[in-house]
Amino acid sequence: MDHEHVTDAPRTPDPSEAADAAARLPAGTARRLARQLKDLAEPVRLRLLSMVVASGQEGMRAGDLSAAFDLTKPTVSHHLKVLGEAGLVARERRGTQIIYRSTPVAQRLHTVLSRFSHPGPPGPPAVDDRHEGLRSVLDELRVEERTERPSRPERAAADRPLPGLLDPQDLLDRVQERLTIRFTGMFSPETVRRYLRDSYELLSHSAAGTAHLPALTERFAAERLTAVAQRDGIIDKLVPEVLFVCVQNSGRSQIAAALLRNLAGDRVQIRSAGSAPAEGVDPLVDEVMAEVGIDLRTEFPKPLTDEIVHSADIVVTMGCGDACPVYPGKRYLDWPIPDPVGQSRAVVRRVRDDIDGRIRAELLPGLLG
Amino acid sequence: MTQVSSVTTAGRAAHPERPAPPPSVEAAFGPEAADLLAARIKAVADPTRLRLLATLLNMPDGAACVHDLAEALETAQPTVSHHLKTLSDAGFLDCAKRGPRSWYSIRPDRTDVVRDLVG
Numbered sequence: 001m002d003h004e005h006v007t008d009a010p011r012t013p014d015p016s017e018a019a020d021a022a023a024r025l026p027a028g029t030a031r032r033l034a035r036q037l038k039d040l041a042e043p044v045r046l047r048l049l050s051m052v053v054a055s056g057q058e059g060m061r062a063g064d065l066s067a068a069f070d071l072t073k074p075t076v077s078h079h080l081k082v083l084g085e086a087g088l089v090a091r092e093r094r095g096t097q098i099i100y101r102s103t104p105v106a107q108r109l110h111t112v113l114s115r116f117s118h119p120g121p122p123g124p125p126a127v128d129d130r131h132e133g134l135r136s137v138l139d140e141l142r143v144e145e146r147t148e149r150p151s152r153p154e155r156a157a158a159d160r161p162l163p164g165l166l167d168p169q170d171l172l173d174r175v176q177e178r179l180t181i182r183f184t185g186m187f188s189p190e191t192v193r194r195y196l197r198d199s200y201e202l203l204s205h206s207a208a209g210t211a212h213l214p215a216l217t218e219r220f221a222a223e224r225l226t227a228v229a230q231r232d233g234i235i236d237k238l239v240p241e242v243l244f245v246c247v248q249n250s251g252r253s254q255i256a257a258a259l260l261r262n263l264a265g266d267r268v269q270i271r272s273a274g275s276a277p278a279e280g281v282d283p284l285v286d287e288v289m290a291e292v293g294i295d296l297r298t299e300f301p302k303p304l305t306d307e308i309v310h311s312a313d314i315v316v317t318m319g320c321g322d323a324c325p326v327y328p329g330k331r332y333l334d335w336p337i338p339d340p341v342g343q344s345r346a347v348v349r350r351v352r353d354d355i356d357g358r359i360r361a362e363l364l365p366g367l368l369g
Numbered sequence: 370m371t372q373v374s375s376v377t378t379a380g381r382a383a384h385p386e387r388p389a390p391p392p393s394v395e396a397a398f399g400p401e402a403a404d405l406l407a408a409r410i411k412a413v414a415d416p417t418r419l420r421l422l423a424t425l426l427n428m429p430d431g432a433a434c435v436h437d438l439a440e441a442l443e444t445a446q447p448t449v450s451h452h453l454k455t456l457s458d459a460g461f462l463d464c465a466k467r468g469p470r471s472w473y474s475i476r477p478d479r480t481d482v483v484r485d486l487v488g
Contacts, residue, residue, distance in 0.1 A: 017428060017429055017433075017437075018424055018428065018433050018437040018438060018440065018441035019440070019441040020427070021423070021424040021425070021426070021427035021428045021433075021441065022420055022423065022424040022427075022438075022441035022442055024423050024424075024426075024427045024487075025419060025420050025423030025424075025487050027416060027420065030416040030417075030419040030420045030423075030487075031416045033416075033419055033486075033487075034413075034414050034415050034416045034418075034419055035414075037410050037411075037413060037414035038411070038414040040407075040410050040414075041407045041408075041410035041411035041414050042407055043400070043403040043404045043406075043407040044403075046398055046403040046406055046407055047398055047399075047400065047403045050398040050403070112485070113406060115481075115482065116406065116409065116410070116482055117398075117402060117405060117406040117409060132485075133482075133484070133485020133486065133488070134482070134485050134486050135485055135486050135487065135488075136485070
């Protein structure tokens with residue numbers, strides 16, 4: 001293309017030339033391309049893509065990715081989700097962790113983008129082997145059907161979309177309706193809504209499969225509302241309540257809660273929480289509990305919240321330091337038990353049996369009389 | 370949450386004792402590079418601007434004036450001027466004033482990138 005003589009070739013404009021040239025990129029193609037570019041034109045997204053690509057085969061842990069930004073985890077997961085939908089990153093569980101890995105097309109896109117941001121020196125185009133262009137890579141990306149959704153009527157501030165998920169709104173609306181019915185006469189719909197949203201926000205920072213998030217949120221919010229109701233005397237507490245707290249709510253406190261539940265049945269109300277909840281129950285803990293016939297698969301790490309502590313009669317802490325608030329009128333026990341997460345099977349078994357012994361010796365006599 | 374159990378075996382194989390080496394972030398765009406790149410992509414992330422680039426790229430002598438571009442894209446001149454300014458500010462275009470008209474062309478050092486994008 002010979003266009004370096006713009007200034008020394010004055011000529012009369014020929015509109016038909018421009019029309020022909022314009023026709024080379026049809027409006028529809030331009031719109032689709034513009035949309036893909038717009039999805040990319042986001043600094044956080046570009047950095048996430050770049051970090052995941054740079055991590056190669058190993059991939060990056062979700063936690064490390066969000067730690068690199070001064071943003072909330074739901075915001076970072078949203079960007080990762082957009083990259084995932086475009087087919088640029090793949091999400092994988094490894095133990096209790098979520099790992100993000102780049103796809104081959106992401107690696108190519110990254111190369112092309114580097115060139116896009118650092119154009120070659122002025123002058124004739126480098127005649128290297130025919131390199132790939134941004135467009136040809138973008139053409140391979142998945143474009144989800146996004147028929148411009150009619151924008152919803154203006155929402156009140158409290159109504160703003162929840163962070164993190166594609167559109168959890170519909171699911172959460174259903175959850176809210178169910179919880180409102182369940183707590184009729186105890187809490188106003190507004191209170192139910194507030195706890196539901198807060199629970200969602202808390203869990204979205206830790207919970208494993210985001211697909212399960214609305215369901216887990218329902219359980220978590222229901223537990224918290226029940227705890228508030230008991231604390232405030234709205235419902236009678238028929239049985240004593242024990243709260244187990246550790247750091248991740250992924251090992252020790254899950255083991256303890258499950259063991260006591262199997263020993264005391266419904267004669268005791270049992271809850272567990274973590275001061276910094278992990279994304280899922282540790283798989284080895286899950287297996288070691290299965291060895292004694294206890295299924296942890298429906299359990300999930302929950303953050304430590306105030307009302308759960310308030311409503312408990314006995315609080316057992318295991319390695320969470322002073323993260324657990326101390327309220328008068330409760331019995332506090334601190335068990336110095338090492339974190340089994342990441343340890344060998346033998347260590348995890350020892351932890352399980354240690355907790356079992358303490359429950360039988362220190363808790364059961366007081367609870368069951 | 371059956372999902373948890375289905376991934377436990379695969380998950381744990383890589384889990385204990387062998388922590389992953391810290392991933393290299395050498396190739397990663399830093400915050401400033403990412404801002405710059407995002408701004409540059411945003412400058413072209415518009416259907417009209419993409420079509421302007423395509424038009425300029427495919428002009429026989431690589432240049433066109435606002436009037437012709439507006440006609441070719443069937444878009445109002447002020448709109449075209451605005452988009453041309455955005456592209457110029459982002460460093461994609463050169464502008465040469467000749468007589469009463471301004472002639473726009475793709476900057477030589479961006480021709481490759483533009484051809485990759487809309488060629």
